[in-house]
Amino acid sequence: MSLRLGKISYLNVLPIYRPIENGLIDHDFEIVSGPPSELNKLMDAGELDISAASSIEYARHPEKYLLVPNIAIGSRGPVQSVLLLSKYPVEELENKTILVSSQTHTSAALLKVLLAELWKVSPDFVTGDATSQLESGNEFDAILAIGDEALNLRYHPSFPHRVDLGESWRELTGLPFIFGVWIAQRSSFEENPSATVEGCKKLVEARLWGEENIRDICLLASESSCLNQTEMCSYFDGLVYEFGEQELKGLTEFCRYLKRNGLLEKIPPMDFLSL
Template sequence: MRLGKIGYLNVLPIYHPLENGLIDNDFDIVSGPPSALNKLMDAGELDLSAASSIEYARHPEKYYLIPDIAIGSRGPVQSVLLLSRFPVQDLAGKRLLVSSQTHTSAALLKILMLEWDVTVEYITGDATSQLEQGERPDAILAIGDEALNLRYHPDYPHRVDLGEAWRDLTGLPFIFGVWIARRDSLAAHGDRIREACAKLIEARHWGSDHLGDMCVLAAGDSCLNETEMCSYFDGLVYEFGERELEGLTRFYRHLADKGMIPDVPPLAFLP
């Protein structure tokens, strides 16, 4: 089974047991940023994958949602940040650099900016490389490990955690990523797809049971120490319960209302 893996620390608790033989599996794991995995799934080059929440909404006819596994937050997420040189209300008319690696977080930011009645010019690029070259965009949307590394950058004193901003707006969790399976893969390899999904759920439970060990492991290759890493993982949600479903549906409703998707897609789970 060709399985996509988001190349960020936040999925370590799920993929570590799969990649290190702690849970027996036959996955061919392909790692990349969310935007790349979205394209691979859309092209049929993966059977199932972690993917941006918005990818499912754009092509619901191609996918099934995998139940009981997602990635999001019930408040501050720490790794999806708007970093700004100015207070948010003062960004009107200024340029906002958005990472090319994200689709869902970019859409969430646009929803929030519309709710805050702040109009900016969005540009796409690599924040880390621009900063290293001495450039200083007015504001940056940083995600994943880049956000963890840049969150205290001295030139960007104004920080907005998008997970927290969404909770303030709606009172709901925000689901940044889902796991999806291609419908044609299920039709061709039904039993193997279902077994693969079961392995993913088993890995999620393993990660929850060993979260302390994952914090130590992740801190070894990060700018965060073990305490900070545990705080980060504690803020993440890997369940896909009723409140998470409600939050995802509300996000899709905002996308549809603002013309970013044609309509709110039905949430079709793997049968």
């Protein structure tokens, strides 16, 4: 049975999807690409069997999903691709306006947690595409940029203050932050458990391949990016693809903060697929 596999359309998942898409790992996936927000919607609608997804998507609908073990995407400090770009120091953003990327759910929630818990300010939010808004001449006090857009905009001259949300989370908690997880539909697992388990094993296999060949991935990624090979390697060095004990603590702590700030009704159980 072909499994519908969701792929985030960002560079940060290249180490995992490169061996799958190039046939280095045998599989039976039908791959669907899109930004995190779109994959979240497809998973919520039951239109994908397994997918990379925003951490908050799992947290909001744990009854629908099972976490895939041993694979996630996060950071243990600076992540470089989730940035608050601001005209002012973050402590001066009270009642200012922040443009939040429409492509993200988890990073937007993380920003709200950090604003409330770390910086103690309450700005206003609007949602939109940062690149197109800037090209149109629209002005904002700050921008939350994620993924490839953050890498491209991080030295924008209009925003002298750059805050890395991965580093700010570590400042607040001392823990890794998990921006994305891989999740399987509970219904897909119930209908065909062997195929679902096998598909998840392929993802973990791909993760291990990517980690072993990360320097080749850096070179490949730099060929079509604004980052050179050294900068690209620095970027990938800051990412975490493991889902170990500390990463689980970080995700659980994030859920606690979400609930405390009214962004989540209850803390979800962390239910993993058994591989």
